[in-house]
Amino acid sequence: MAKRPKRHAQHEEHMDESWLIPYADLLTLLLALFIVLFASSEMDAKKFDQMVRSFNVAMNGGVGVLDQPSPVPLDPMLQQQTLHKGAQEAEKTEEERKLEEAIRKETEDLKKLQTQLEGYIQSNQLQDKLQTKLTDEGLLITILDNALFDSGKADLKPEARKLAAEMAVMLVPHPKKVTVTGHTDNVPINRVEFPSNWDLSVKRSVNFLKVLLENNNLDPTKFSATGVGEYHPVADNKDAAGRAKNRRVEVAILRDLASPPNNSMNHTNP
Structure with missing residues (x-):
């Protein structure tokens, strides 16, 4: 019987x-890194918990070179501190947002x-006698003295009254603190009624205030x-x-809230 030819072993290349x-x-590891970066961009309790679970899945679910899991234990105290800090920052941000909105209004x-x-x-064509300016402290109204008083006197003119x-009517819908301040020039005054510029400036501011409060x-x-x-x-x-510019009465309608620096709405009436 003829011998069968030997079959050569087939070797597949792998x-x-x-x-x-x-x-x-x-x-x-890259996936875990992106998860951490995403979660830390806007931290709160829910996202923190999702980050921890995703991180553990990513780290524990893969198989390392030594075929061993690579868990990263999370300190419970550290987690609680991080959550508390995140909550405080979120609350602070909300308070700041509300404050900014109140200041804007x-x-x-x-x-x-x-x-x-x-x-x-x-x-009333009073541009050369009255000026308004919106500042960080509030709304400042400057009235030159020749629009209010005769020279050296403290009684208001009829047009000043x-x-x-009119100003009092405008102030009614705005119940804020209002200060009235009298100013003079440096020319000395020595009268029985006004021994000094201090006395004149005080009397003028009080008289204007009295008319407002009528x-x-x-x-x-x-x-x-x-009076200063x-x-x-x-x-x-x-x-x-x-x-002439120094002889004036200033009426300031004060803010209840502190205005942010460099208020873009500052305005002066020329």
């Missing part, structure tokens, strides 16, 4: 795939009052008057034009 193991480990409210006053100034009455809809507890004499000038007292 690629070395051992590189897949460290490659898979690398992908697992207050600024808009003062801006509306300023627009009313500027309309009155223009309709009308101005004060409006019974205003709350007197929110108003105050003071010649000691807060806005111009040089060396010439008549500068002294």
Whole structure:
């Protein structure tokens, strides 16, 4: 009987795939890194818990080079501290957002009052005697003394009383603190009624305040008057034009909230 020919063993060529193991480990670590970065971008209790679970799954679910899991134990105390800190930051951010919104609304409210006053100034052609300015402290109204008083006197002119009455009506919808401050130039005054510029500035501010408060809809507890004499000038007292600018009454409607620095709504009526 003829012998059957020997069948040669067939050898299949296989690629070395051992590189897949460290490659898979690398992908697992990258996935865990992206999960941590995403979760830490906006931390709260829910996302923190999701991050921990995802991180543990990523780290424990893969098989390392030594075919052993790689768990990362999480300190319960550290987790609690992190959650507490995240909650505090979230609460602080919410409070800041509410404060910014309140400041914005207050600024808009003062801006509306300023627009009313500027309309009155223009309709009565008082641009050279009254000015308004919105500042970090509030709305400042500057009235030159020749619009209110005769030289060296503290009694309001009839037209000044009308101005004060109109201003009082505008202030009613804005129940804020209001200060009235009298200023003079540096020319000495020595009269029986006004021994000094201090006395004149105080009397002028008080008289203007009294006319404002003739409006019974205003709350007197929110108003105050003071005089600073010649000691807060806005111009040089060396010439008549500068002294005229320094003789003034300032009415300040104060903010209830602190305004942010560099308020973009600051405005001066030229």
